[in-house]
Amino acid sequence: MNLENYRVEINNGRSGIPLPQLLDTNVLTSVLHQYAYRIGTDSLGTAGSLFLKRYAVLTAASSLDYYGLQRQRVDWFTTAEFEPETFTLLIDDSQSVLLQGDWKTRVFADHLTPLVEKISSEWRIPQKILWENIAVRLQSVFRKKSSVSSSDELQQQLKELTVAKASWVGGEDNPLSIYLHHLEEWTCIPVRTTCCRYYQVKFGDDHPYCGNCPLPKNETIK
Numbered sequence: 057m058n059l060e061n062y063r064v065e066i067n068n069g070r071s072g073i074p075l076p077q078l079l080d081t082n083v084l085t086s087v088l089h090q091y092a093y094r095i096g097t098d099s100l101g102t103a104g105s106l107f108l109k110r111y112a113v114l115t116a117a118s119s120l121d122y123y124g125l126q127r128q129r130v131d132w133f134t135t136a137e138f139e140p141e142t143f144t145l146l147i148d149d150s151q152s153v154l155l156q157g158d159w160k161t162r163v164f165a166d167h168l169t170p171l172v173e174k175i176s177s178e179w180r181i182p183q184k185i186l187w188e189n190i191a192v193r194l195q196s197v198f199r200k201k202s203s204v205s206s207s208d209e210l211q212q213q214l215k216e217l218t219v220a221k222a223s224w225v226g227g228e229d230n231p232l233s234i235y236l237h238h239l240e241e242w243t244c245i246p247v248r249t250t251c252c253r254y255y256q257v258k259f260g261d262d263h264p265y266c267g268n269c270p271l272p273k274n275e276t277i278k
Contacts, residue, residue: 057122057128057130057132057147057149058238059118059121059122060222062113062114062117062118062121062143062145062148063078063113063142063143064114064118064132064136064143064144064145065145065147065248066146066147066148066149067137067146067148067149068140070146071086071137071139071143071146071147072137072138072139072140072144073137073138073139074135074137075115075133075136075137075167076137076167076245078138078165078171079170079171079174081174081178083122084171084174085100085106085177085178087138087140088100088103088104088107089103091103091106091140095257096257097256097257098184099178099253099256100178100179101179101181101253102181102253102256102257103179104175104178104179104181105175105181105185105186105189105253106252106253106254106257108172108186108189108190108276109173109189109192109193109252109254110143110174110191111138111171112168112190112193112194112267114138114143114144114162115133115145115167115168116146116163116164116168116190116194117193117194117196117197118145118186119133119160119162119163119186120160120194120197120213120217121197123159124159124213124216125197125201125205125209125210125213126200127192129154129155130153130154130155131145131149131151131153131154131155131156132148132151133155133159133162133163133235134153134155134162135147135148135151147252158224160216160217160222160224160225161223161224162222164225164226165223165224165225165226166226167188168190169225170226171225172186172187172190176250178183181253182250183231184231184234184249184250184253184266185250185251186226187231187234187235187252188234188235188248188249188250188252189252190232190235191231191232191235192218192235192248192268194232194236195236195237195245195246198210198213198214198242199242199243199244199245202242202243203206206241214236214238217232217236217255218230218232218233218236218238219233220233234249235249245267245268246268247268247269248266248268248269248270249270250270250272251269251270252266252269254266255269255271256268
């Protein structure tokens with residue numbers, strides 16, 4: 057399926073956590089504790105934000121490429137499993153069932169939206185940060201595919217993802233419409249409106265900032 061760049065890999069006998077189980081509070085808490093230890097933070101809120109930022113590559117970004125731009129239909133997402141040790145999505149290469157309905161409903165309304173809501177409510181991190189984490193990963197797909205996909209194809213997918221009212225998100229309003237950008241140049245990287253809290257992880261004495269972080273280095277998150 058050529059999704060290895062998104063860390064979506066054939067399971068080859070390996071197993072992980074079925075994606076619906078990540079919506080279980082106990083399972084998710086265990087995963088975030090493990091991830092917090094890995095990145096060096098005591099805050100599960102920070103871990104939750106940065107976890108979702110990476111997890112969106114495996115789920116939202118890979119699905120946009122495969123279902124949206126490649127227009128493929130094999131339903132690998134439904135039975136995918138998350139492997140927290142390697143931070144990969146494990147899929148079955150023998151899967152031949154075709155996806156029924158809109159891929160965006162499966163990825164967002166059925167999975168990412170409730171995951172955003174749970175991380176936000178359990179660990180008190182604003183949903184706007186989590187949704188922008190997802191949006192920047194989708195934006196990177198458009199940037200990377202600009203050399204191989206037509207501008208019309210990219211514009212069509214972006215239009216679908218940024219419609220203000222979208223039932224496939226699972227709520228009344230589409231938060232991606234705020235954080236996904238229509239840019240004159242696909243290769244541009246827009247400055248974020250929220251901080252993902254990456255600077256709060258422990259990398260020696262210097263706090264790292266993302267290149268598109270909106271915060272000056274002497275400002276703290278309210």
